[in-house]
Amino acid sequence: MADNKITYVLDTNILLHEPFAFLSFKEHNVVIPMTVLEELDSIKDRKKDVSRDARVAIRALEDTLANATPEEIVEGVSLAHVGGEGEPTGTLAIFNDYALEKDNTQVSTMKGSRLSFNDNDNRIITAALHLQSKSDGRKVVLVTKDINMRLKAKGAGLNFVEDYRTDQLIDDIQFLTKGYQAFEGDFWQHVKDCDSETSGRVTTHYVEKSLLKSTYMNEYVIDETEHFAGKVTGWDDEKVAIQDVSRERLMGKSAWGISPKNVYQGMAMDALLDPNIDMVVLTGPAGCGKTLLALATALEQVVERGLYDKIIVTRSTPEIAESIGFLPGTEEEKMAPWLAAITDSLEVLHKQDENMNGSLNYIMEKANIQFKSVNFMRGRSIQNAFVILDECQNLTASQLKTIITRCGEGTKLICSGNLAQIDSNYLTAVTSGLTYIVERFKDFPGSSTVNLNGVVRSRLASFAEENM
Numbered sequence: 001m002a003d004n005k006i007t008y009v010l011d012t013n014i015l016l017h018e019p020f021a022f023l024s025f026k027e028h029n030v031v032i033p034m035t036v037l038e039e040l041d042s043i044k045d046r047k048k049d050v051s052r053d054a055r056v057a058i059r060a061l062e063d064t065l066a067n068a069t070p071e072e073i074v075e076g077v078s079l080a081h082v083g084g085e086g087e088p089t090g091t092l093a094i095f096n097d098y099a100l101e102k103d104n105t106q107v108s109t110m111k112g113s114r115l116s117f118n119d120n121d122n123r124i125i126t127a128a129l130h131l132q133s134k135s136d137g138r139k140v141v142l143v144t145k146d147i148n149m150r151l152k153a154k155g156a157g158l159n160f161v162e163d164y165r166t167d168q169l170i171d172d173i174q175f176l177t178k179g180y181q182a183f184e185g186d187f188w189q190h191v192k193d194c195d196s197e198t199s200g201r202v203t204t205h206y207v208e209k210s211l212l213k214s215t216y217m218n219e220y221v222i223d224e225t226e227h228f229a230g231k232v233t234g235w236d237d238e239k240v241a242i243q244d245v246s247r248e249r250l251m252g253k254s255a256w257g258i259s260p261k262n263v264y265q266g267m268a269m270d271a272l273l274d275p276n277i278d279m280v281v282l283t284g285p286a287g288c289g290k291t292l293l294a295l296a297t298a299l300e301q302v303v304e305r306g307l308y309d310k311i312i313v314t315r316s317t318p319e320i321a322e323s324i325g326f327l328p329g330t331e332e333e334k335m336a337p338w339l340a341a342i343t344d345s346l347e348v349l350h351k352q353d354e355n356m357n358g359s360l361n362y363i364m365e366k367a368n369i370q371f372k373s374v375n376f377m378r379g380r381s382i383q384n385a386f387v388i389l390d391e392c393q394n395l396t397a398s399q400l401k402t403i404i405t406r407c408g409e410g411t412k413l414i415c416s417g418n419l420a421q422i423d424s425n426y427l428t429a430v431t432s433g434l435t436y437i438v439e440r441f442k443d444f445p446g447s448s449t450v451n452l453n454g455v456v457r458s459r460l461a462s463f464a465e466e467n468m
Contacts, residue, residue, distance in 0.1 A: 011144035019057035097127035145426035179449035180220035187223035218448040255300035271448035272297035282416040284452030287461040290416040310368035315390035384410040393417035397436040
């Protein structure tokens with residue numbers, strides 16, 4: 001019987017993206033080039049958030065290979081005893097790619113030339129090419145999140161190059177959950193059979209499951225006639241329960257003087273103001289109102305209703321880890337350049353005040369607004385807070401998990417982002433942590449997702465979003 005095992009050569013960024021990634025390849029063989037270990041070693045002592053992932057990856061590799069002999073490490077150590085997700089049964093090996101530099105049989109590229117050994121990426125590609133030449137027809141795959149490295153590897157003659165997709169839940173961003181289903185015409189024209197019951201001010205309609213074949217908790221239901229708006233609260237094999245939230249009530253929502261400008265903002269405010277929802281995910285283009293709505297509802301629930309003790313605002317940008325330590329002042333003062341979107345929104349909410357600066361200072365103190373870096377969220381336990389995580393399209397699923405698991409009792413988390421504005425070199429719209437949590441949490445009854453369809457910032461912003 002033919003050996004169908006595949007050899008996967010992992011780039012450094014894969015282990016930084018997910019330190020235990022080498023356990024994700026099931027019965028296949030994983031190879032870590034020596035250059036990857038060198039890069040992890042150089043990263044682990046940097047004063048950056050990524051250094052923790054490097055240390056975790058190094059410890060995981062050491063634990064896996066601790067009892068193996070040098071010969072076994074070169075040949076491949078069985079992962080069957082390690083366990084983990086999918087219970088891997090393949091092997092893990094370390095490949096000394098530095099030896100290829102002095103080897104007279106050094107692998108050439110497809111055109112016969114050799115890649116320079118002065119570049120780490122080239123050494124890893126050369127290792128994969130060498131393994132491919134010795135593979136006896138078995139498949140050798142280089143796995144990297146670096147797009148340019150994938151292009152270089154293919155140009156050098158490597159047959160198989162892939163992105164790391166174990167955390168990718170959808171293949172195309174157009175299939176991403178929007179948080180609502182929109183029916184053509186009148187919703188009730190699509191309903192053949194319906195039972196309704198009213199308890200207090202809440203009316204629930206029970207319609208046939210075939211009407212909403214694919215649905216999830218807290219998904220909104222709207223129609224083109226602007227007469228109906230509902231929210232899915234449960235289902236069985238025959239019926240779906242839809243709570244009637246009323247289009248008029250959605251558009252009549254108000255928080256800190258802000259009212260929705262369209263039904264999408266109305267659905268977002270309904271979720272943001274619902275004390276039974278622990279996490280709200282807001283997606284949509286720039287200018288659709290994600291940050292303004294989150295901040296307005298935060299102030300409303302902290303200052304006016306007293307549901308939370310404080311507002312914590314944080315965001316992630318690639319520059320934070322690089323530059324925050326060189327800026328003067330406290331953590332809040334260092335974060336100010338990257339949280340200008342929040343202060344801009346605060347100014348919008350208080351632009352009619354006689355003394356806007358005085359109002360802002362008062363509200364900052366009254367609402368106990370704290371600006372925090374994502375880098376310093378790890379290890380904390382956040383209680384009774386309204387947490388706004390802005391620009392989280394630049395975070396990986398692992399990073400978002402770290403933040404979400406910090407939220408304790410009485411805390412509400414708002415994750416917002418625009419998947420068209422990803423700054424990370426290694427993330428795309430389908431591999432972003434924002435996409436991951438939208439899909440992973442859609443069946444969780446304590447969360448809600450709303451895609452804010454439509455730019456309301458200005459006529460100029462709307463035209464730019466549609467035509468540029």
